[in-house]
Amino acid sequence: MPDIKVTPLGAGQDVGRSCILVSIGGKNIMLDCGMHMGYNDDRRFPDFSYITQNGRLTEFLDCVIISHFHLDHCGALPYMSEMVGYDGPIYMTHPTKAICPILLEDFRKITVDKKGETNFFTSQMIKDCMKKVVPLNLHQTVQVDEELEIKAYYAGHVLGAAMVQIKVGSESVVYTGDYNMTPDRHLGAAWIDKCRPDLLISESTYATTIRDSKRCRERDFLKKVHETVERGGKVLIPVFALGRAQELCILLETFWERMNLKAPIYFSTGLTEKANHYYKLFITWTNQKIRKTFVQRNMFEFKHIKAFDRSYADNPGPMVIMPGYCVQGTVGHKILNGQKKLEMEGRATLDVKLQVEYMSFSAHADAKGIMQLIRMAEPRNMLLVHGEAKKMEFLKDKIEQEFSISCYMPANGETTSIVTNPSVPVDISLNLLKREMALGGPLPDAKRPRTMHGTLIMKDNSLRLVSPEQALKELGLSEHQLRFTCRVQLHDPHSDNDTLGRIYTHLKSVLKTYSIQHVPDGTVIVESIVIKVTSSAEEPNLKVILLSWSYQVNKCDELNLN
Amino acid sequence: EAIPQTRRADGPITHWQCSQRRNRQIRYKDLHVFQLEHPTKVIEWTGDKNICVAGYTGSRSEILELLLPLKLYAGENQGLCAERDFKVQHGGFSEEPIESLIHISGTRCVVTSGSSSSTLQIWDIGGDDSDVIKRTGVINLKSTSVKGCKIAPGLTDEPAVLHGSCISEVQLTEIATGRVLYTVAKESSDSVSGLQFVNACVFLICASDGTLFMGDTRDPSTCHYPLEDSKSGLHWAFGLRSDSSQSEPSGCTVARLSSSGHMLLSDLRNLQSPFCQTQLNVQHDASKNDFLNVSWAPVLDRCLSVSGFDGTVHIYNTINWSTEGQSPQPVFSHRGHEMSDEAKYSGSPPVVTTHSWHQSRPKTILSVATDGSLHVWDWVDKITDR
Numbered sequence: 001m002p003d004i005k006v007t008p009l010g011a012g013q014d015v016g017r018s019c020i021l022v023s024i025g026g027k028n029i030m031l032d033c034g035m036h037m038g039y040n041d042d043r044r045f046p047d048f049s050y051i052t053q054n055g056r057l058t059e060f061l062d063c064v065i066i067s068h069f070h071l072d073h074c075g076a077l078p079y080m081s082e083m084v085g086y087d088g089p090i091y092m093t094h095p096t097k098a099i100c101p102i103l104l105e106d107f108r109k110i111t112v113d114k115k116g117e118t119n120f121f122t123s124q125m126i127k128d129c130m131k132k133v134v135p136l137n138l139h140q141t142v143q144v145d146e147e148l149e150i151k152a153y154y155a156g157h158v159l160g161a162a163m164v165q166i167k168v169g170s171e172s173v174v175y176t177g178d179y180n181m182t183p184d185r186h187l188g189a190a191w192i193d194k195c196r197p198d199l200l201i202s203e204s205t206y207a208t209t210i211r212d213s214k215r216c217r218e219r220d221f222l223k224k225v226h227e228t229v230e231r232g233g234k235v236l237i238p239v240f241a242l243g244r245a246q247e248l249c250i251l252l253e254t255f256w257e258r259m260n261l262k263a264p265i266y267f268s269t270g271l272t273e274k275a276n277h278y279y280k281l282f283i284t285w286t287n288q289k290i291r292k293t294f295v296q297r298n299m300f301e302f303k304h305i306k307a308f309d310r311s312y313a314d315n316p317g318p319m320v321i322m323p324g325y326c327v328q329g330t331v332g333h334k335i336l337n338g339q340k341k342l343e344m345e346g347r348a349t350l351d352v353k354l355q356v357e358y359m360s361f362s363a364h365a366d367a368k369g370i371m372q373l374i375r376m377a378e379p380r381n382m383l384l385v386h387g388e389a390k391k392m393e394f395l396k397d398k399i400e401q402e403f404s405i406s407c408y409m410p411a412n413g414e415t416t417s418i419v420t421n422p423s424v425p426v427d428i429s430l431n432l433l434k435r436e437m438a439l440g441g442p443l444p445d446a447k448r449p450r451t452m453h454g455t456l457i458m459k460d461n462s463l464r465l466v467s468p469e470q471a472l473k474e475l476g477l478s479e480h481q482l483r484f485t486c487r488v489q490l491h492d493p494h495s496d497n498d499t500l501g502r503i504y505t506h507l508k509s510v511l512k513t514y515s516i517q518h519v520p521d522g523t524v525i526v527e528s529i530v531i532k533v534t535s536s537a538e539e540p541n542l543k544v545i546l547l548s549w550s551y552q553v554n555k556c557d558e559l560n561l562n
Numbered sequence: 563e564a565i566p567q568t569r570r571a572d573g574p575i576t577h578w579q580c581s582q583r584r585n586r587q588i589r590y591k592d593l594h595v596f597q598l599e600h601p602t603k604v605i606e607w608t609g610d611k612n613i614c615v616a617g618y619t620g621s622r623s624e625i626l627e628l629l630l631p632l633k634l635y636a637g638e639n640q641g642l643c644a645e646r647d648f649k650v651q652h653g654g655f656s657e658e659p660i661e662s663l664i665h666i667s668g669t670r671c672v673v674t675s676g677s678s679s680s681t682l683q684i685w686d687i688g689g690d691d692s693d694v695i696k697r698t699g700v701i702n703l704k705s706t707s708v709k710g711c712k713i714a715p716g717l718t719d720e721p722a723v724l725h726g727s728c729i730s731e732v733q734l735t736e737i738a739t740g741r742v743l744y745t746v747a748k749e750s751s752d753s754v755s756g757l758q759f760v761n762a763c764v765f766l767i768c769a770s771d772g773t774l775f776m777g778d779t780r781d782p783s784t785c786h787y788p789l790e791d792s793k794s795g796l797h798w799a800f801g802l803r804s805d806s807s808q809s810e811p812s813g814c815t816v817a818r819l820s821s822s823g824h825m826l827l828s829d830l831r832n833l834q835s836p837f838c839q840t841q842l843n844v845q846h847d848a849s850k851n852d853f854l855n856v857s858w859a860p861v862l863d864r865c866l867s868v869s870g871f872d873g874t875v876h877i878y879n880t881i882n883w884s885t886e887g888q889s890p891q892p893v894f895s896h897r898g899h900e901m902s903d904e905a906k907y908s909g910s911p912p913v914v915t916t917h918s919w920h921q922s923r924p925k926t927i928l929s930v931a932t933d934g935s936l937h938v939w940d941w942v943d944k945i946t947d948r
Contacts, residue, residue: 208693210648210936212631213595217646358643367650368599394653394693398624401655 002422004173004199006408007415008385009046017072019046020175020201020385025168027148030064031175031201035075035107042119045076048084050413056085063144066092067177068161069099069242071107078104081132082125089144093152094135095160095282099242101130110330136162156180156190157363159242159278159285165195170422172197174377181369184214185250188287190365192377198420200379204387204409206364207395217361221248222255224357229263244361246279249305256304265305367395374403381418382407426456429466481550488545499543500524500533591925592940594631595898596648600624601934603853603915604663606672608687610921611635612651613928614672615936616660623660625674625695627652627687630938634926648936652687654695661710666721671698671737673723675711680704682713682725684737701725701735709852712754716743717762724765728753732767734779744779748786758802760814760830772798772818772826774833787833789826797821797851801866803858817866819856822846825868827880838880843889844871853915853932861924865893869914873900875929877941894941899931 005023017034028051036044051060057080064086066074077100080086092100104126111117121129136142136152143149147169152162156179163176174197179190225235252265283291331342336358342350365373374382382399384392389409396407410416432454455471457464472479492499504518507526517525524531529549535542600623602615611630617623629649636643658676665672670687672695681700688695703711707727716722716734722743726732729750734743752769759765767775767784777784797820804814814830823844826836853870859877869875876892883890899912912933920926926940 208650210596210598210628210650212646213597216593216595219593360646366647368597371599390691391693394650394695397655397694398653401622 001419002171003417003419004171005415005417006173006199006201006383006410007050008410008412009048009050017044017046017075018067018177018203018385019076021051022166022173022175022201024166024173025147025171027062027144027168028060029148029166030061030080031164032067032073032177033064033075033077033080034070034072035079037072037075040115040117045079047413048080056087058085058087061086061088062148063088063150064090065150065164065166065175066090066096066100067155067164067175068093068158069096069103070158070178071103073177074100075104075107078121078125078129081129082121087132089134090129090132091134091136091142091144091150091164093160093162093285094137095278095285096162097130097133097135098278098281099160101126102242138162153192154188154190154285156183156187159187159246159282163190163192165192165197170425171420173199173201174379176200176202176365176373178203179365179369179373180363181365181372182214182363183287184247184363186246186286186290187363190373192373194376194378196378196380198379198422199381199383199418200374200377201383201385202365202370202373204370204384204392204395207367207370207384207387208391209366210368211366217359218251221359221361222251225252226255226259226261228355229261234263235265242278244363247361249302253302253304261304367398370395371399371402374399374405379405380420381405383416383418384409424463426463426465428454429464429470431470432465432467435467483548483550486547488547490543490545491541492543493541496533496535496543497522500531503531503533503545589894589942590939591942592634592938593898594646594938595902596936596938598626598930598934598936601915601932602930602936604660605916605918605928605930606663606665607918607921608665608670608672613918614663614665614687615930616656616663616674618659618661618677620659621657621678623656623658623676625654625656625660625663625672625685626650627695634923634938650693652693652695654685654697656683656697662713664713664715664723666715666723666737667717669721671721673701673713673715673737675713675725677708677710678706680706682711682723699737699740701737701740703727704731707753709753712757714757714759714765717759724757724759726754726757726767729767729769729775732757746775746777746784747782748775748784755798756800758800760802760804766800766802766816766830768798768800768818770797772796772820774800774816774818774828776830776833785833796824797854799854799856799870801856801858803866815858815864817856817858819854819868821851821854823871825856827883838883840883841889842868842876842878843891844868844876846871853913855914855916857917857919859919859924860921861919867917867919867927869917869929871913873897873912873914873931875914875917875927877927893943896927896929896937896939896941898937898939899929899933899935902933902935 007021009019009021016036016038018032019034020031022029022031033046048057051057066077077090081090105123108121108123108126112120134142136150138152138154141149141151149167151165153165155161155163155177161177161179163174163179166173166175172195174192174195180187181189183189228235256265279286334342335352335354335356340352342352344350382405384395384407387409389411392409396409399405399407408416408418436452454465455468457466457471457474466474469479494502500522501518504516504524507524508516511526514527519525522532529547532546534544534546598615600617600619603618604614604616606614608614608627612627613630614625614627616625629651631647632645633643656674656676658678660674660676662675663672670689672685672687674683674685676683680703682703683697684699684701686696686698701723703725705727709727711725711727714724716724721737722734723737724732724734726746729746729748729752732746732754735741736743746767752771752773755768755770757765757767763779765777765779767777769775772789774787775784776787799819801817801819802814803817816828816830816833818826818828823842823846825840825842827838828836855869857867859865859867864880865877866880867875867877875896877894878890879893899914902912912931912935914929914931917927917929920928923940925943926938928936928938930936
């Protein structure tokens with residue numbers, strides 16, 4: 001049976017990284033190639049031995065697709081392409097292609113230069129990996145090869161994040177990566193058309209969450225910031241420039257304007273200029289409101305938010321707010337874990353005199369979001385990755401009941417096969433169509449199939465239905481007509497003609513619905529069966545009835561010749 | 563300093579919160595706003611940190627057991643706890659809209675009554691091995707009630723449920739066996755507004771017309787206490803305050819609330835004459851009788867809360883209430899449900915369907931409304947919390 005196979009790589013229940021293998025229509029695709037941030041050894045890389053025990057991956061994969069620049073989705077890409085070995089195409093959106101190498105280099109620097117690890121990719125490997133990238137535009141179909149095509153859709157979540165549709169013939173899979181169904185201040189919400197894929201693959205890490213409203217989180221954040229500023233303290237926000245930072249900057253800027261506040265806000269990052277440049281470059285990836293305002297002024301040039309100067313670090317009292325993920329090994333990560341003393345290289349220990357607050361502003365889809373996406377895309381099957389099966393049964397039931405589709409939840413390392421029912425398109429010749437129409441009867445109806453006869457020619461990757469005569473002509477064969485004969489003997493004292501006449505009369509009386517003719521040349525024709533009567537001179541009473549018919553199955557079965 | 567023009571571009575809640583902040587009045591210690599997929603009219607505690615909610619719109623309803631946001635419990639480390647979301651821990655499906663849901667203390671069993679069947683449904687919420695709430699049995703009722711049969715958990719060791727939609731049908735049924743342990747021997751077709759056990763044997767029933775019935779499972783007769791001045795057309799709800807679930811009647815107060823805002827407070831020792839009567843300043847709308855709710859705060863002394871008239875929850879301190887005085891002022895009013903985005907755009911403003919006090923945190927309340935909103939809030943008493 002034709003099927004689609006999905007295997008999330010990874011062991012056990014770990015949810016720290018995305019790397020999913022899909023086999024569809026004879027093609028193998030790798031979706032995302034993430035690094036697990038919780039491990040310091042080889043366990044952080046996906047286990048590619050599932051694809052091949054040793055050796056390069058090029059011949060086993062038709063393409064690799066990266067959904068967005070977060071390290072748990074692209075962190076292992078240079079390792080996969082340069083250290084394990086893959087030379088095929090790597091697809092990602094333009095913003096992802098621009099930002100990935102920055103993140104990867106940053107990550108490499110911390111891991112190798114600061115932590116001294118050895119089995120890791122180099123700067124050159126990151127560059128070589130990015131040379132294999134083919135950028136994608138939204139809603140544009142890209143032919144990977146003659147049979148495999150892919151298309152990217154807007155996913156929200158972060159700049160450049162995409163959901164991808166993969167299509168081979170009439171089978172298709174949609175992979176969501178990380179997405180968000182509610183728009184925020186700088187990004188829109190995920191959107192996809194009713195593409196009705198055979199399978200929709202979605203992350204389910206937040207599927208059992210009912211999220212606090214964005215307003216409440218923002219209100220709490222602004223309250224903390226405002227309270228600190230009112231006390232005369234300062235606000236310091238170390239955050240990766242291309243993640244939630246833009247969201248918070250817009251939030252703070254708007255609040256500062258509304259409340260007419262004068263205190264400065266410092267934005268600590270080396271990427272500020274680059275960040276703004278990327279947002280200007282990729283303005284079409286932000287939401288409509290930003291694009292509209294962009295004409296008057298650049299939303300990412302802030303009046304109240306400035307670059308940080310190191311001399312401010314020693315003042316007591318400032319509140320540090322760190323939305324989002326602080327990579328393990330960084331000072332931020334240590335502080336968030338409650339450390340009060342930090343050992344800095346080349347210096348004595350530092351005391352943490354800051355009041356620390358941790359808030360999560362990440363944009364993910366919850367159960368309601370997953371249901372909304374299913375309603376949008378109308379998949380025939382659903383597959384959830386990165387959830388614990390025991391904790392997802394209710395969601396699975398809910399999806400199955402509401403949409404009458406099957407919902408799969410493979411464990412990492414487990415392969416799920418989804419049977420598809422692909423339609424096979426066949427071209428029908430005009431002559432054959434006309435002939436069928438001429439036969440009369442009801443018009444073709446999708447709900448009530450009608451039997452027809454023709455010859456199927458499979459040639460040069462195409463399927464055609466033509467009349468038998470045309471097929472014979474194309475194939476250069478001559479037509480043979482088969483006629484079957486049968487002789488029946490019976491004793492009758494009458495003349496041959498009279499015997500024939502009696503046969504005719506008898507048949508006429510028992511086969512009332514059939515056309516029976518008595519032709520003057522001495523034959524009786526029942527539909528297309530020809531009946532002749534002969535006898536030999538030696539035995540005139542032994543009549544031989546010759547029956548002859550051509551191969552028309554349905555008619556012959558109905559006639560009961562006695 | 564000049565107070566700048568506020569722009570409402572960011573929505574009513576932010577505006578409302580900002581205006582409070584500028585006035586230097588901190589109204590909430592905490593406020594979390596959530597949106598359930600389907601509105602609920604029940605909130606029932608199934609544990610220290612867990613509640614059950616259930617749908618009542620649409621023919622098929624979901625029952626959900628939710629874990630409260632961990633940030634509420636983080637205490638000292640609240641700053642470092644990022645968890646501000648509810649988690650769905652268990653879920654199940656019911657074939658009918660759910661009107662009432664009760665939890666049997668000490669078990670993982672809940673009982674529901676719906677608006678379209680003549681049975682009570684018994685469910686097992688489940689443990690760690692599965693997240694599906696499964697139906698384990700039914701209790702057959704004598705009739706179907708559109709408003710759903712009223713139910714209350716028994717307080718004996720053997721799980722039982724007190725149920726009835728009209729006075730004469732009230733009975734106590736053992737859950738495991740279906741055995742009827744007690745029936746109210748009262749020929750009255752008055753509909754039940756609510757019922758509750760005071761201790762293992764003594765129970766109270768409040769009829770829709772405000773009459774109170776007190777019974778004891780050891781005694782076949784029940785006493786009834788009609789209202790002195792019963793006005794027709796009003797619907798009554800009640801709230802029982804007791805010091806613990808095994809109280810003697812002497813420690814208990816009953817509050818009765820009418821759909822026009824009339825409030826009666828009675829001591830269980832003297833249900834005939836309420837010790838306090840007052841009129842709350844609320845709008846009467848007969849169509850909203852369904853959601854009338856009066857609850858006593860479990861920790862704060864003589865503090866009660868009222869909802870169901872509109873999109874607000876009012877909290878009162880009854881210590882200073884007197885019968886002759888003016889309409890009492892609430893010490894706090896939560897208007898969050900009226901101010902949501904959904905409320906702005908829909909034709910009819912949302913009504914609070916029910917609310918519930920946190921079992922141990924003195925001022926934390928959960929409230930839900932007809933638009934599916936679910937709020938968890940910790941209010942500040944202007945007077946005492948300076």
